[in-house]
Amino acid sequence: MNSEVEIESEQAAPANAAEVVLACRELRKHYRQGNRDLEVLCGVELAVRKGEKLSIVGASGSGKSTLLNLLGGLDTPSSGSVHVAGKNLAELDANQRGWLRNSSLGFVYQFHHLLNEFSALENVAMPLLIGKRPVAEARAEATEMLEAVGLGERLSHKPSQLSGGERQRVAIARALVTRPACVLMDEPTGNLDRATGREIHKLMDRLNRDLGISFVIVTHDPDLAAALDRTLHLIDGKLESDWHQGDHV
Numbered sequence: 001m002n003s004e005v006e007i008e009s010e011q012a013a014p015a016n017a018a019e020v021v022l023a024c025r026e027l028r029k030h031y032r033q034g035n036r037d038l039e040v041l042c043g044v045e046l047a048v049r050k051g052e053k054l055s056i057v058g059a060s061g062s063g064k065s066t067l068l069n070l071l072g073g074l075d076t077p078s079s080g081s082v083h084v085a086g087k088n089l090a091e092l093d094a095n096q097r098g099w100l101r102n103s104s105l106g107f108v109y110q111f112h113h114l115l116n117e118f119s120a121l122e123n124v125a126m127p128l129l130i131g132k133r134p135v136a137e138a139r140a141e142a143t144e145m146l147e148a149v150g151l152g153e154r155l156s157h158k159p160s161q162l163s164g165g166e167r168q169r170v171a172i173a174r175a176l177v178t179r180p181a182c183v184l185m186d187e188p189t190g191n192l193d194r195a196t197g198r199e200i201h202k203l204m205d206r207l208n209r210d211l212g213i214s215f216v217i218v219t220h221d222p223d224l225a226a227a228l229d230r231t232l233h234l235i236d237g238k239l240e241s242d243w244h245q246g247d248h249v
């Protein structure tokens with residue numbers, strides 16, 4: 001088990017639980033295919049602390065996206081629990097889960113999922129508007145975040161008018177704009193050239209340093225994985241952790 005911190009859903013949470021922004025316990029996911037059961041995750045344990053940056057690596061089909069979707073509350077586990085900001089997702093209704101997701105998590109999907117009828121600016125402002133921020137403020141912050149990912153000149157472009165890498169950067173800006181406690185990213189730099197990828201790494205580092213945002217990143221990019229605090233290997237439905245040299249334990 002990777003977590004040193006015990007997560008409980010009860011009120012009497014341990015004193016250091018506040019430091020854990022995202023956690024799962026005994027997480028299992030299987031899919032029924034005809035009369036066969038496909039066991040994708042079989043007992044994943046994870047605790048992500050405030051300000052921690054970690055990568056999840058594993059073969060194609062090993063369950064990385066499945067795990068990220070469960071951690072982000074986008075899918076429900078077959079069994080086990082997910083805690084976001086100390087709250088057990090299973091104990092919340094859909095509305096409460098939506099609010100918690102909006103306020104605490106950012107998500108970059110493997111296939112960016114932008115809203116095609118909206119501009120880049122509107123796509124990035126959307127989570128702030130859903131969070132009831134005033135429109136002018138939401139637009140200003142979305143503009144700032146799009147500038148930070150190098151898209152200050154593309155604010156009014158619709159997704160169909162953007163390149164693949166530009167769409168990916170809009171999705172990254174959308175995940176970061178609320179400055180959530182934890183950002184989940186599924187292959188965020190897969191479509192980007194090295195220089196643009198490096199700029200995105202720098203932006204993530206800045207947000208991590210300045211705001212203590214945690215990052216959980218599924219990646220095949222060795223440069224990115226090496227720059228993070230630890231690497232988790234998803235093998236046979238379980239996570240195994242590598243601590244990088246010089247890191248805290």
Ligand SMILES: Nc1ncnc2c1ncn2[C@@H]1O[C@H](COP(=O)(O)OP(=O)(O)OP(=O)(O)O)[C@@H](O)[C@H]1O
Pocket residue numbers: 031032033038040058059060061062063064065066067110
């Ligand atoms: N809705 C579903 N029904 C049945 N099987 C599914 C479903 N979703 C995913 N799977 C299977 O679960 C396994 C894990 O899929 P997942 O998308 O999590 O893999 P991944 O590690 O993200 O792979 P990649 O690196 O290719 O993105 C795959 O074998 C996939 O076929």
Ligand SMILES: [Mg+2]
Pocket residue numbers: 064065066110186
């Ligand atoms: Mg995937």
